[in-house]
Each structure stands twice: as structure tokens, then as C-alpha cells.
Amino acid sequence: MATFVMQSLGCEVAALNTVQFSNHLGYGQAKGTRATAQEITDLYQGLKDSYLDDFQMMLSGYLPGAASVEAVGTIGRDLKYKATMKPGSFFWVLDPVMGDNGKLYVAEDVVPAYKGLVKDADLILPNQFEAETLSGVKIVDMDSLKEAITTLHGKYRIPHILITSIAFPTHGATPSLSVVGSTFTTGAKPRIFGIKIPAIDCFFSGTGDMFAALMLVRFREAVTNVPGLMATAAWVSGDEVEATELPLAKATEKVLASMHEVLTKTKESRDAELERYSKQVGGRDAMSDEKKLRLVKSKAAEVRLVRNLKALKDPDVKFRAETV
Amino acid sequence: MATFVMQSLGCEVAALNTVQFSNHLGYGQAKGTRATAQEITDLYQGLKDSYLDDFQMMLSGYLPGAASVEAVGTIGRDLKYKATMKPGSFFWVLDPVMGDNGKLYVAEDVVPAYKGLVKDADLILPNQFEAETLSGVKIVDMDSLKEAITTLHGKYRIPHILITSIAFPTHGATPSLSVVGSTFTTGAKPRIFGIKIPAIDCFFSGTGDMFAALMLVRFREAVTNVPGLMATAAWVSGDEVEATELPLAKATEKVLASMHEVLTKTKESRDAELERYSKQVGGRDAMSDEKKLRLVKSKAAEVRLVRNLKALKDPDVKFRAETV
Numbered sequence: 001m002a003t004f005v006m007q008s009l010g011c012e013v014a015a016l017n018t019v020q021f022s023n024h025l026g027y028g029q030a031k032g033t034r035a036t037a038q039e040i041t042d043l044y045q046g047l048k049d050s051y052l053d054d055f056q057m058m059l060s061g062y063l064p065g066a067a068s069v070e071a072v073g074t075i076g077r078d079l080k081y082k083a084t085m086k087p088g089s090f091f092w093v094l095d096p097v098m099g100d101n102g103k104l105y106v107a108e109d110v111v112p113a114y115k116g117l118v119k120d121a122d123l124i125l126p127n128q129f130e131a132e133t134l135s136g137v138k139i140v141d142m143d144s145l146k147e148a149i150t151t152l153h154g155k156y157r158i159p160h161i162l163i164t165s166i167a168f169p170t171h172g173a174t175p176s177l178s179v180v181g182s183t184f185t186t187g188a189k190p191r192i193f194g195i196k197i198p199a200i201d202c203f204f205s206g207t208g209d210m211f212a213a214l215m216l217v218r219f220r221e222a223v224t225n226v227p228g229l230m231a232t233a234a235w236v237s238g239d240e241v242e243a244t245e246l247p248l249a250k251a252t253e254k255v256l257a258s259m260h261e262v263l264t265k266t267k268e269s270r271d272a273e274l275e276r277y278s279k280q281v282g283g284r285d286a287m288s289d290e291k292k293l294r295l296v297k298s299k300a301a302e303v304r305l306v307r308n309l310k311a312l313k314d315p316d317v318k319f320r321a322e323t324v
Numbered sequence: 325m326a327t328f329v330m331q332s333l334g335c336e337v338a339a340l341n342t343v344q345f346s347n348h349l350g351y352g353q354a355k356g357t358r359a360t361a362q363e364i365t366d367l368y369q370g371l372k373d374s375y376l377d378d379f380q381m382m383l384s385g386y387l388p389g390a391a392s393v394e395a396v397g398t399i400g401r402d403l404k405y406k407a408t409m410k411p412g413s414f415f416w417v418l419d420p421v422m423g424d425n426g427k428l429y430v431a432e433d434v435v436p437a438y439k440g441l442v443k444d445a446d447l448i449l450p451n452q453f454e455a456e457t458l459s460g461v462k463i464v465d466m467d468s469l470k471e472a473i474t475t476l477h478g479k480y481r482i483p484h485i486l487i488t489s490i491a492f493p494t495h496g497a498t499p500s501l502s503v504v505g506s507t508f509t510t511g512a513k514p515r516i517f518g519i520k521i522p523a524i525d526c527f528f529s530g531t532g533d534m535f536a537a538l539m540l541v542r543f544r545e546a547v548t549n550v551p552g553l554m555a556t557a558a559w560v561s562g563d564e565v566e567a568t569e570l571p572l573a574k575a576t577e578k579v580l581a582s583m584h585e586v587l588t589k590t591k592e593s594r595d596a597e598l599e600r601y602s603k604q605v606g607g608r609d610a611m612s613d614e615k616k617l618r619l620v621k622s623k624a625a626e627v628r629l630v631r632n633l634k635a636l637k638d639p640d641v642k643f644r645a646e647t648v
Contacts, residue, residue: 007328007630017344020359022370031370033363035344039356046346046355050619295374306331 001206001303002061005213008309014052016043018063026205027298037067044075055079059093059216061209065106069113077120087233091220094121095212098130115156122234123160123219123248124152125212131163141168142324145180149192153184159234160184160219160248164211166194179256180324183237183246191243193321197256202267206303207259214255214312222247222254242323249321257315265311266304273300325530325629326385329537332633338376340367342387350529351622361391368399379403383417383540385533389430393437401444411557415544418445419536422454439480446558447484447543447572448476449536455487465492466648469504473516477508483558484508484543484572488535490518503580504648507561507570515567517645521580526591530627531583538579538636546571546578566647573645580643585635590628597624 003015018040021032047053058076063069076092083090096114099105111133118124118134132139135155137148145166152161162181177199182190223235226247237246277296305312327339342364345356371377382400387393400416407414420438423429435457442448442458456463459479461472469490476485486505501523506514547559550571561570601620629636 004328004331008332008633010631012626012630017341020341020344020363020367022367023374023376027374029370029373031366031373033359035357039344042355043344043346046353049353049355050347050351050622051616052347052623292375298374299376302336306336307334309332 001209001305002059002213004305005210005312006059006217008312009214009217011217014047014055016040018061018068024205026203026301027295034064035068037065037071040068040071041074044078053079053082055090057091057093057216057220059095059212061095061212062097063110066109066113069110069117073113073117073120076117080120086231088229088231088235091123091235092121093123093125093212093216093219094118095125095208096130096134097208098133100127100129102129104133118152118156118158121158123162123215124158125162125164125208125215127164127208128166131161139166146190146192146324149180149182149190153182153188153190157188158184159236161190162215162248162252164208179252181246181248181252182243183248185239186236187239191241191246192324193243193246193249193252194324195249195252195256195319195321197260197319200260200263200267202263202270202301204263204266204301204303205298207263210262210303210305211255211259214258215251218251218254219248222251225250244321244323253317253319253321254315256319257317258312260318261311261315262303262305262308265308266301269304270300325533325627326383326537328629329534329636330383330541332636333538333541335541338371338379340364342385342392348529350527350625351619358388359392361389361395364392364395365398368402377403377406379414381415381417381540381544383419383536385419385536386421387434390433390437393434393441397437397441397444400441404444410555412553412555412559415447415559416445417447417449417536417540417543418442419449419532420454420458421532422457424451424453426453428457442476442480442482445482447486447539448482449486449488449532449539451488451532452490455485463490470514470516470648473504473506473514477506477512477514481512482508483560485514486539486572486576488532503576505570505572505576506567507572509563510560511563515565515570516648517567517570517573517576518648519573519576519580519643519645521584521643524584524587524591526587526594526625528587528590528625528627529622531587534586534627534629535579535583538582539575542575542578543572546575549574568645568647577641577643577645578639581639581641582636584642585639586627586629586632589632589635590625593628594624 003013006013019034021030023030060072063072079090094117098110126134128139131148135148135151137144137151139145139148149161152158160183164179166178166180178194178196180194182192184190223229229235327337330337343358345354347354382403384396387396403414418441422434450458452463455472459472459475461468461475463469463472473485476482484507488503490502490504502518502520504518506516547553553559
């Protein structure tokens with residue numbers, strides 16, 4: 001997912017597959033293998049051996065254990081160190097994949113491993129649960145959200161934060177989904193913006209990777225649009241820039257527009273496919289085969305990417321960043 | 325290479341990586357791992373377990389040993405068997421990667437393993453050396469070329485053959501490069517066409533995979549343009565269709581147009597990059613570091629794909645199929 005998104009937007013990608021599975025885990029079952037930390041380290045060494053390590057950006061996603069988190073951290077730090085004399089020439093996007101909806105889905109030792117990485121990354125993309133885990137602040141309302149972001153900026157000196165899904169407990173009202181981001185000021189103070197998006201009533205897999213890949217491309221693009229910013233350490237905008245005018249905010253608007261278009265089309269195709277399936281099996285036993293139905297539903301909800309390149313490349317921006 | 329080409333032309337791809345290397349072998353060195361035959365078999369089983377094996381086409385490329393060739397053969401046969409009652413609903417493109425320029429670069433037991441597969445595939449894409457190895461006919465002129473193709477159609481009952489690079493020994497004249505193909509008739513007689521292309525004076529890696537992926541997409545497209553053909557076993561055109569009017573010929577024209585555009589642009593970028601490198605290192609020792617220069621040259625010649633999507637999607641067809 002991430003590789004194709006970046007490639008289709010014009011990036012040359014060196015993809016290091018941390019797993020090779022038959023399918024994503026939304027199916028509830030899969031076969032395949034995980035790369036060991038040693039394999040990850042070896043592949044990077046292979047790139048270095050042939051002068052193929054001149055990366056401008058790095059994105060990491062799901063990693064199968066603490067050792068591989070450490071291995072990726074070593075790569076990120078090595079690339080960052082090489083870029084010391086050229087501020088802004090390397091940018092590290094870290095998606096600290098640990099869990100969701102109040103639950104860890106990685107081993108417990110992955111948490112401290114990620115905590116060790118966040119202070120060296122440039123942009124992190126935690127979901128609400130991961131932001132809580134990293135900051136130690138339970139997010140229940142606007143105030144605790146601000147506290148979590150302030151803590152992350154302060155504790156880890158992480159310049160850019162984007163919390164990819166915030167859903168506050170609501171009383172009666174329709175639940176709304178928000179993406180909330182911040183780029184710190186020179187005093188490590190947050191500049192917080194938020195974008196509200198209509199929720200699509202369907203579970204999709206891989207959208208985190210799609211979001212991360214789009215962010216990498218669009219953030220770089222937004223930074224390029226500001227003269228001189230790309231040659232600044234970690235691409236941090238001057239203190240005079242308002243939250244909603246941050247390149248991070250502009251990038252997020254574009255990313256969410258692409259996501260919304262692709263997922264709306266996916267939902268339509270999924271509904272049509274399930275309708276066809278239902279007609280085809282009719283009242284026969286296949287419909288009462290719960291396991292098969294679950295698998296068919298997972299497949300029907302696979303994100304429709306390759307035929308929706310226009311939505312990736314040239315989305316119609318509808319949701320705007322607002323000051324929080 | 326193959327995955328991105330197919331995806332960017334609108335195909336949903338389930339990619340099974342048979343190796344994960346830091347770089348292609350044109351660099352003369354690489355780190356990484358090979359998938360075992362068991363891993364290949366397991367991944368396919370994982371797809372089946374979740375009803376994800378409804379493929380219309382299969383393309384196989386480099387395989388790291390006889391056991392993995394067998395494993396991929398088992399997958400191809402299983403998919404073919406499932407499609408028995410629906411002629412044309414599954415199509416198998418086999419690139420029998422064994423060697424080039426008179427030399428094997430796989431273990432010797434890979435040769436009989438591929439020979440066992442060819443009789444079940446629908447289209448094979450050997451280079452001249454691989455066509456010689458499979459047919460047992462040394463290709464030195466038009467007559468022996470025809471004999472090799474006739475032998476392949478007859479011996480393996482393979483419906484479609486495309487020999488991806490033919491260079492006859494020439495006496496004095498500029499060497500010309502040709503692609504020669506054939507779709508057999510009901511009597512297993514060849515219908516041979518050829519397309520001459522100007523050679524680009526540079527060694528590129530991955531072009532075989534690029535060619536194969538483009539062929540898969542363009543052949544399917546050309547078959548779709550002929551009413552009823554897609555519901556015919558192995559998409560074999562009626563005997564009345566001339567060689568140059570075959571969907572295989574039409575597809576090859578389009579594929580070669582894309583290849584030529586992308587590689588011409590790659591050559592330009594490569595020359596500019598080497599020029600920059602030469603100026604940068606000047607007379608300094610780096611230029612006399614032969615190993616580094618070789619690696620830099622390999623990198624400079626990497627095929628420029630992601631920024632040349634127009635050449636893939638909408639190429640300008642210049643080279644036409646001719647009767648041989």
C-alpha cells in the first residue's frame with residue numbers, strides 16, 4: 001500500500017518488507033514470514049555497500065517486534081547522522097504502530113523500543129491510543145488532547161505530530177472523527193490544528209499505511225512551496241506561522257481529501273460486491289457459513305487504489321484545517 | 325518493477341516476492357534473502373484459505389532454484405485446473421528466467437524444471453538463449469529461428485511464444501535487435517511476426533520484468549478488443565488471423581513503444597548523472613576507484629519508471645509488426 005502510493009506520486013522507493021504475508025490480518029488468518037532484525041540490518045548494509053543509501057526521507061510502518069524496531073531505529077539514526085551537515089536533507093516519518101482502540105497488538109517490549117525512537121524522528125503519526133501510550137496522557141477532551149501533544153513535543157523534542165484519529169466520547173450526538181496535528185515553535189510550544197472528517201461506516205485495512213505514505217509525499221510538497229524551508233532542520237516553520245497555515249496542515253488537508261475520495265469509492269464497490277455475492281449464494285448454505293462470509297466481506301472492503309489514481313494525484317480538497 | 329508496472333496500468337496485483345535483495349545483481353553484490361519453495365507454497369495456501377485465489381492471470385519471473393520453479397508450477401496448474409470449466413478465465417505468462425548470451429545463470433536442475441512447466445503455460449517469454457535451451461535448436465538465422473519456434477509449439481503445445489531479443493551474427497552491418505513472436509494455429513503451426521527496434525547503447529537491469537509485466541497487461545487488452553476471444557481457451561485467435569494482426573503482435577507493438585520511451589529517457593538521465601558525477605569528483609582518486617565507479621554507473625542506469633508513467637500508459641507506437 002505505502003510503496004505504491006509513494007511510487008504513483010513520483011517517488012523512487014526502496015521498499016524493505018518487514019513481513020511477507022498472504023493477506024492483511026483483517027482476515028483473521030494469514031500465512032507468511034516476518035523479516036528478522038538481522039535481515040533488516042543486512043539489507044540496509046547492502047544498500048550502503050553499493051552507495052544506494054542517499055535517501056531524502058524514510059517512512060517506517062508495522063514492525064514485528066522490539067528487535068526490528070531497534071534495527072529500523074539504527075537505520076534512521078545513521079541516515080540522520082549522515083545529514084548533519086546539510087539541515088533538512090533527511091526527514092524521518094515514524095508511524096509508531098502499537099495498537100488501537102485501547103489495546104496493544106504488539107509485544108509489550110515494543111512500547112519502550114518506540115519511545116526510544118520518537119526523540120530522533122521528525123514526524124510521528126500515532127493514532128489516539130498510540131499518542132496516549134507515548135505521552136502517558138489519557139485523551140478524553142480538548143484539554144487532555146492539548147496536554148498530550150504538549151507532552152510529546154516537550155518530552156521527545158519531536159517537531160511534528162499528527163494524531164490520525166481522535167474520537168471523543170460523545171453524549172447522544174453523532175460521533176465525529178478528527179485528525180489533529182501540530183508543529184512546535186522554537187520554544188517547543190505546540191501549534192495545534194484539527195480537521196474534522198465525516199466517518200465512513202465500514203472497516204478498511206491498510207488505511208494507516210495509505211495515510212502515512214500520502215503524508216510523506218504531501219508534506220514534502222508543502223515544504224517545497226515555502227522558499228528556504230527545505231534547507232531548515234526538520235522543516236520547522238518560523239514562529240510567525242499560524243497553526244492552520246503550517247505546511248503540515250496544508251499537507252493533511254490534501255491527504256484527507258485523497259483518503260476520503262478513495263474510501264468513498266471503495267465503500268460503493270464493496271456494497272455492490274456484497275450485493276452480488278448475496279444474490280449469487282441466495283438462501284444457500286454459503287450465506288450461513290459465517291467464516292466464509294467474514295472472509296468475503298474482508299475482500300470486498302479491500303481499498304480500491306490502482307483504479308483511483310486521480311484521487312491520489314489530484315484530490316478535491318473539501319475539509320479545511322481549523323485552529324484548535 | 326513488474327508489480328508497479330501492472331498496478332500503474334490498473335491491475336490489482338498479489339505480489340509474491342521470491343527474493344528480497346538490497347539491490348539487483350547488476351551491481352555485482354547484494355545482501356538479502358531468498359524465499360524457500362515451502363514459503364511460496366504456504367503463501368499460496370494462505371490466499372486459498374481466504375478465498376483470495378481468484379486470479380485472471382499469473383506472471384512468474386526469477387525463481388531462485390528448481391524447487392521454487394516446481395512450487396510456482398504447482399500454483400499455475402492449480403489455478404489452471406480451477407478454470408477448466410470456464411475457458412479463457414485464467415491465463416499463465418511464464419518468463420523462463422535461466423540465462424542470457426549463451427550462459428546459464430541458474431543451477432542446471434532449473435532447466436528441466438522449466439521444461440516441465442512450459443507445457444502448462446499459455447505464453448512464454450524466453451530470450452534467444454532460453455529459447456535455444458528449451459527447443460534444443462541453435463538460433464543463427466531466420467530458418468533456425470522458425471525451426472525453434474515450430475519446435476516449441478509442437479513439443480510443449482505452448483500457444484503463444486515471444487522471443488524477447490534476437491540478434492543474428494552480422495557481417496559488418498549495424499547489429500539490429502528484434503522481438504519475434506508467434507501464436508499457433510489449430511494445427512500447432514506457427515504464425516510468426518517480428519518487430520525490429522533500434523538498440524540503446526547501455527545496459528539496463530529489470531527490463532525483462534518490465535517487458536513481461538507490460539506484455540501481460542497489453543495482451544489482455546488486445547484480446548479484450550476482439551469480441552469473444554477472451555472466452556476462448558488460451559486466447560488463441562482463429563486460423564484466419566494473419567501473424568501481424570494477432571493480438572500478441574498488437575500488444576508487442578505497444579509494449580516496445582513503452583519500453584523504448586522509458587529507456588530513452590533513462591539513458592538521457594543516466595548520461596547527465598554520470599556527467600555530474602565526473603565533474604564533482606574531477607581528477608580526484610574517486611574516479612580512479614574502479615569499484616565505486618562501477619556501482620555509480622549501475623545506479624545511474626536504474627530504469628526511470630515512476631516519473632515516466634505517461635510512457636507506460638499512453639505510448640506512441642512507432643515500431644510495427646512485420647511478417648517473418
